[in-house]
Amino acid sequence: MSRAPVLVVIGAGPRGTGLIERIAANAPELYGDRPLDIRIVDPYPPGGGRVWRHDQSPLLWMNSMAEDVTMFTDETVRQEGPVRPGPALHTWAADIRDGRLPLPDEAGAEPGLRAEIEALTGDTFPSRQLQGAYLRWVYGRAVAALPEGVDVTWHRGRALRITGPREGRQRVWLEGHGTPLLADAVAVTIGHLDAEPEPEHVGLAEFADRHGLVHLPPDFTADSDLSVLPGGEPVLVRGFGLAFVDLMVLLTEGRGGRYENGEYVPSGREPVLYVGSRRGVPYHSKIGYAWEGERPVLPRFLGPDRTEALLKQDGPVDFRRDVWPHVAKELGHAHYHRLFTAHPERTRGDRAAFEARYAAADPAGPELRALVEAAVPDPADRLDLEALDRPLDGVRHSSYDALQKGMRDHITADLERRHDPGRSPDLAVFLGLLSAYGQLLRLGDTGDWWHGFFSHLASGPPGPRLRRLLALSRAGVVRFIGAGMTVEADERRGLFVAGGTTVPGLRTTARALVEARLPDPAPDRVRSTLLRELYADGAAATGSGLLSVDPDDGRVLYRDGRPHARRFALGPFTSTRTGAAFTRPRTGGPAFRQNDATARTALRLLRDLVRDDGPRT
DSSP, rough: OOOOOEEEEOOHHHHHHHHHHOOOOHHHHHTTTTEOOOOOOESSSSTTTTTSSSSSSSTTTTTSSSSGGSSSSOOSSSSSSSSOOOOOOHHHHHHHHHTSSSHHHHHHHHHHHHHHHOOOOOOOOOOOHHHHHHHHHHHHHHHHHTTTTTTEEOOOOOOOEEEEOSSSSSEEEEESSSSSSSSEEEEEEEOOOOOOOOOHHHHHHHHHHTTOOOESSSGGGGOOGGGSSTTEEEEEEOOHHHHHHHHHHHHHHHGGGGTTTEEEOOOOOOEEEEEEEESOOOOOOOSSSSSOOOOOOSSSSSSHHHHHHHSSSSSSSOOOIIIHHHHHHHHHHHHHHHHHHGGGGGOOOOOHHHHHHHHOTEEEEEESHHHHHHHHHSGGOOOOOHHHHOOTOOOOOOHHHHOOOHHHHHHHHHHHHOOGGGGGGHHHHEEEEEHHHHGGGGGGOOOHHHHHHHHHHSOOOOHHHHHHHHHHHTTTTTEESSSSSEEEEETTTTTTEOOOSSSSSSSESSSSEEESSSSOOOOOTTTOOOHHHHHHTTBOOOOTTTEEHHHHEOOOEEEEEEEEEEEEEOOOTTTTTOOOBBOOOTSHHHHHHHHHHHHHHHHHHHHOOOOOOOOOO
8 A cells, every 4th residue: 555755844943944845846846746744843833933933022023124034045045946936024014914915813813913013114123923923924835835745744742763774764753652753754953952051050050059049051041931030139141142132131121121212211120230251242233224236246265166175175174274264355355345346435546456466365364464454544444353253352441330331332333333334344244254154054063163253243133222232231230241251159158250351350249140142052961852862873963063964965964974864954953054044035045055955855865765555664
């Protein structure tokens, strides 16, 4: 008796949704009208998954403007499969307002979400709830686009392990179920992972228990129990990225505070947040203007030829030594192309001559610096990547009050620059970063430094969030510790003690400490039973603790160097992690390219398994 092949997709968030969309787009060419059974496994509803679920505070925003969010491919995506265009987030909302699309079920029940749809424009930073509604609509559209013989079933629960031979059927074991799902192929698209505490955090938690203190380890802020942080009390916060921004919002507006005429009016229930980090500053603000005029050619100095050459070189690839000079040259190319084309009055000499000499210069040699100094008179117009990455290096303040003013001045200057079209080379560098990130996926795991650098420059908070941070600082609700933040456990006093390098000798004590960052799911600490079982089964991990996958098709790589024929993985926990499962329209969408390659490989595998009497086992 014949049966349909089975594909199990573990993870129903935006990455799993993107894979389903690509299966629907490629199936007519590669799979025809053959039957296929797709099983979706996730404890959260398909589309939004955990991060973009509806059940979270409406105060939490996306980190992108609505016009910069799409789940659909266009001709800029370098993929084999067909383009299937669809609306970006703001266009989807406009289609709802105009009656071309139905109102989401959640919006019908919640006036706030309906009001957000009515008011949404391209330059709005939407709530995560609204993005979740968009993702659920994309999922529904993708399922509806599947050929008639394809059935989709959602299994609400967690996958615990995958067993089965490399060349045979796989068994996906679900929590609470004694019988596994049988699968001919499995794709793991579970997104960000939880992890057991790092050794330092274990020690701090034990210290907190001994002295009746509070220690919150790295976590997804929306999932943390913040009620343990009492109002009016000092709280040390280690981490100044996007997790801190969420924490700041939930502990201020989330506790009844409000903003009036640019100033913060406290409710009296807020704690006092003392925040610091290694850099000591928040991520750079999102850029607040649109591109106009000629775009730089990207990639230029860091394209497929360069990445292939790096892969073929003798010995392991060292990112800072072998890769970073080419990344820096690519970013410089984007920056100076924009400066010469949009702001020529701030340059010297002939553009064509500059570009020729720039192209010929050794990316790691001194001639680039000399060339730039001769052609760009004002140092403020030169690209200084080290200063952008570590703006407080070497900065010292004489007092706590001087640090607070210095930090407010730094954040204000960053906001002004990132919203000034006269500084549009910054936007060109952003485009260069997107290009470089996509190209470097071919190299696999490039290490945590590059990912952190990219996030600091390209994935910062919306401008309005930083303006509110300034208001909170003026109100005394947020106070800055500076760079090089350290935390010690003072057993004698029973307190956490924080310090930094920006004000030497300054120490701050508190009874609560929050680690404001995502968990680090290294193989020996990853909390996901599914990932632990994969590693125990022989799956390989990179030096940074990412699951190793083939960059060409997403197959899971094993420690013997061979890919598993029937297991795939996509997402930030893999060696081909991308910045997001969705992207700006017309920017190439590295995640979309990966989804397409994996979908096509899986469809060919499933097609080739089919016989008249059913798939081979």
